[in-house]
Amino acid sequence: MGRQFHFSLITFAVNFYLLMKKYNFYSGPSILPKEVFEQSSKAVLELDNIGLSLIEISHRSKEFMDILEEAKSLVKELLGIGDEYQVLFLQGGASMQFCMIPFNLLGEGETAAYLETGVWSKKAIKEAKMFGNVDIVASSADKNFSHIPKQYTIPSTAKYFHITTNNTIYGSQLQKMPESPVPMIGDMSSDIFSRRFDASKFDMIYAGAQKNMGPSGVTLVVLKESLLGKVKRQIPTMLDYNTHIKNGSLFNTPCTFAIYVSMLTMRWLKSKGGVAAIEKINEEKAQKLYAEIDRNSLFEGVVAKEDRSRMNITWVAKKPESEEAFAKFAKDNGCIGIKGHRSAGGFRASLYNAMPVEGVNKLIEVMQEFEKKNG
Ligand SMILES: *Cc1c(COP(=O)(O)O)cnc(C)c1O
Numbered sequence: 001m002g003r004q005f006h007f008s009l010i011t012f013a014v015n016f017y018l019l020m021k022k023y024n025f026y027s028g029p030s031i032l033p034k035e036v037f038e039q040s041s042k043a044v045l046e047l048d049n050i051g052l053s054l055i056e057i058s059h060r061s062k063e064f065m066d067i068l069e070e071a072k073s074l075v076k077e078l079l080g081i082g083d084e085y086q087v088l089f090l091q092g093g094a095s096m097q098f099c100m101i102p103f104n105l106l107g108e109g110e111t112a113a114y115l116e117t118g119v120w121s122k123k124a125i126k127e128a129k130m131f132g133n134v135d136i137v138a139s140s141a142d143k144n145f146s147h148i149p150k151q152y153t154i155p156s157t158a159k160y161f162h163i164t165t166n167n168t169i170y171g172s173q174l175q176k177m178p179e180s181p182v183p184m185i186g187d188m189s190s191d192i193f194s195r196r197f198d199a200s201k202f203d204m205i206y207a208g209a210q211k212n213m214g215p216s217g218v219t220l221v222v223l224k225e226s227l228l229g230k231v232k233r234q235i236p237t238m239l240d241y242n243t244h245i246k247n248g249s250l251f252n253t254p255c256t257f258a259i260y261v262s263m264l265t266m267r268w269l270k271s272k273g274g275v276a277a278i279e280k281i282n283e284e285k286a287q288k289l290y291a292e293i294d295r296n297s298l299f300e301g302v303v304a305k306e307d308r309s310r311m312n313i314t315w316v317a318k319k320p321e322s323e324e325a326f327a328k329f330a331k332d333n334g335c336i337g338i339k340g341h342r343s344a345g346g347f348r349a350s351l352y353n354a355m356p357v358e359g360v361n362k363l364i365e366v367m368q369e370f371e372k373k374n375g
Contacts, residue, residue, distance in 0.1 A: 025337040055256065086224070091217070091254070113155060113162070119343055156181045171303050184201055193213060195279045218258035297375050
């Protein structure tokens with residue numbers, strides 16, 4: 001027996017592992033590379049042999065300052081930007097930026113331009129209206145945000161133009177960044193570091209880390225200082241970008257853990273060949289899954305083909321009554337987190353940088369099996 005028994009045991013173990021392996025399609029907080037989990041859990045016990053845990057050291061210690069510096073320089077490298085931009089790590093999520101932006105940049109009686117492409121841009125618009133006038137240059141709200149409007153004019157008198165580059169909930173994405181006659185601001189929470197783009201077109205980019213950059217608790221803000229100092233109102237210290245620029249993101253205690261894990265994730269991305277390399281893989285993953293959605297007789301996509309997101313892939317069941325059944329079937333087969341957002345329904349698979357091609361293959365397999373059983 002010996003050997004044969006051994007082999008069948010190994011085969012059994014491998015099959016069992018593959019069967020039980022879970023793939024994380026949650027939209028955020030979301031998947032991160034396994035290597036990052038390993039390194040960060042080690043650092044929680046002890047950071048780089050310093051005898052202390054990462055989460056107990058001062059944010060002003062040399063060790064943490066080095067981490068912060070490396071994080072900043074990785075952001076610049078991965079975005080392809082230089083010292084004309086400030087890199088900040090703030091708290092309050094991307095949602096806090098919805099209010100900090102107009103607080104700092106939009107004076108009373110002045111106008112800001114917004115492109116309305118989903119729930120997140122709607123929320124950004126709501127906050128801006130508290131500070132000045134909002135010109136919604138175009139909106140796809142009447143079509144349930146199923147496409148990206150392309151014909152619009154940005155008034156040259158606007159203080160800035162705000163876009164959401166990827167609509168996490170509806171699964172649409174700006175394939176081409178617009179040309180703006182005024183400073184352009186991008187909410188890139190769910191597609192930062194996922195594809196190449198010309199960052200110099202933007203005066204400001206921001207992103208909650210928990211989609212494609214790290215864990216929740218920190219928000220990346222990249223901005224040109226030339227944007228600031230133009231409104232007359234008083235700005236509370238913590239909400240003033242200048243405070244955080246002057247203090248190098250250390251005015252108050254930053255989220256040290258989230259910054260560290262984000263830094264490790266950026267290091268990981270760099271080691272994989274950076275944004276250009278991951279873009280190719282992201283493209284391949286998304287095309288594969290969309291091809292299955294279009295082929296499968298039980299499902300259909302909801303977003304205009306030319307505006308489909310490569311990060312958050314959305315679709316619905318042609319027969320709404322099979323929605324629950326597929327959600328359960330996918331979960332039972334190791335595909336976790338594919339239920340669509342409560343305001344959009346249907347399904348959503350988030351294919352962030354850390355999702356391996358195998359995860360997409362698995363989901364496709366599960367969709368095909370479901371079709372065989374229910375088609
Ligand atoms: C998740 C998300 C937000 C909100 O982020 P928080 O960090 O939870 O405030 C804003 N914009 C986009 C595009 C998002 O995906």
